[in-house]
Amino acid sequence: MTTLALGPRLDLLHAGHACAEIRGCEGRDLVLDAGHVTHLGALGLQILVAAARSWRAAGLSLTIAPRSAAFDDALVLFGLPLAALQSEGVA
Numbered sequence: 001m002t003t004l005a006l007g008p009r010l011d012l013l014h015a016g017h018a019c020a021e022i023r024g025c026e027g028r029d030l031v032l033d034a035g036h037v038t039h040l041g042a043l044g045l046q047i048l049v050a051a052a053r054s055w056r057a058a059g060l061s062l063t064i065a066p067r068s069a070a071f072d073d074a075l076v077l078f079g080l081p082l083a084a085l086q087s088e089g090v091a
Contacts, residue, residue, distance in 0.1 A: 001061075003033055004022065015047055027060070028060065038070050062085075
């Protein structure tokens, strides 16, 4: 299991870096630490949705924990349940 800490801002300026870091973890069960996220923008959310789909397709686990209040609040604003961003895998 690999843990990757997300930066405080997942927005247009930081999405490329976050995407590259997440891609670097492909092929392994992954925990994304969103405990320090202060801003989750639409592009950051899109990267997380794409990651969840990729991890599901590979039969791997992707979990987001811990999560900051700002991260959870952004999910509510976007109308996306946390389950859409996580995958339990098949193992």
